[in-house]
Amino acid sequence: xxxxxxxxxxxxxxxxxxxxxxxxxxxxxxxxxxxxxxxxxxxxxxxxxxxxxxxxxxxxxxxxxxxxxxxxxxxxxxxxxxxxxxxxxxxxxxxxxxxxxxxxxxxxxxxxxxxxxxxxxxxxxxxxxxxxxxxxxxxxxxxxxxxxxxxxxxxxxxxxxxxxxxxxxx
Numbered sequence: 434x435x436x437x438x439x440x441x442x443x444x445x446x447x448x449x450x451x452x453x454x455x456x457x458x459x460x461x462x463x464x465x466x467x468x469x470x471x472x473x474x475x476x477x478x479x480x481x482x483x484x485x486x487x488x489x490x491x492x493x494x495x496x497x498x499x500x501x502x503x504x505x506x507x508x509x510x511x512x513x514x515x516x517x518x519x520x521x522x523x524x525x526x527x528x529x530x531x532x533x534x535x536x537x538x539x540x541x542x543x544x545x546x547x548x549x550x551x552x553x554x555x556x557x558x559x560x561x562x563x564x565x566x567x568x569x570x571x572x573x574x575x576x577x578x579x580x581x582x583x584x585x586x587x588x589x590x591x592x593x594x595x596x597x598x599x600x601x602x603x
Contacts, residue, residue, distance in 0.1 A: 442474050452482055456489040459510070460499050466511045470530060472518040479512050486510045522566040532569070535562070539573040547577075556601050 445451030459465075469479040482489075490507060493499045499507075516523040519535035539561055550557045559579075563569045567584025574582035580600050583589060 446478055452485060453489050453492060457493055457498050460503055460507050465507060468513045468515065470515045470517040476514045479514055483510060483512050519569060520563050520566040521568040535569055536572060539569065540576055543577040
C-alpha cells in the first residue's frame with residue numbers, strides 16, 4: 434500500500450509559500466511533468482498548484498529566484514492525477530488504486546480470526562476504513578459472509594439493536 438513508501442500530505446504545500454517553494458524546486462530540477470497519486474486532498478492540492486502555476490513563476494521571477502527565460506521555458510506544467518484511495522468512491526472508474534489491496538488485507542484478517550471466533554463461540558466486530566464510503570465494509574461483508582454490516586450510505590433502521598441481538602443469539 435501507499436503507506437509503505439511513507440508518502441503523506443505535505444503541510445507546507447497547503448500554504449502559498451510552500452507551493453512557491455515546490456514550484457522553485459521543480460524549475461531548478463527541470464521538471465515539467467507530475468503524476469499525482471492520491472485521494473481528495475492530494476488531487477485538490479495538485480489542481481490548486483496547476484491553477485496557481487503561472488502566478489508562482491511570476492512571483493519567483495519577481496523575487497529573483499528564476500529568470501524570465503525560465504518563466505517562458507517552464508510556462509506549462511503537465512499534471513496527471515490518479516485516484517489513490519481505498520474508498521473506491523470516484524465516479525468514472527471501476528476501482529481506485531488501493532481498494533484491491535485494502536480488501537485483500539481485510540479478507541486476510543477475517544480468515545485469521547474466523548477459526549478463533551468459531552472455536553470459542555464468540556462474536557467478532559470488525560471495523561474497516563472508508564471515510565464516508567461503505568464500499569470496503571460492504572464488499573468485505575459479502576466476501577466473508579458477515580451477519581451484519583453498517584455502511585454510511587444506508588444507516589440502520591430504528592430498532593436495529595434488537596434485530597442484531599436476535600441474530601447474535603442464533
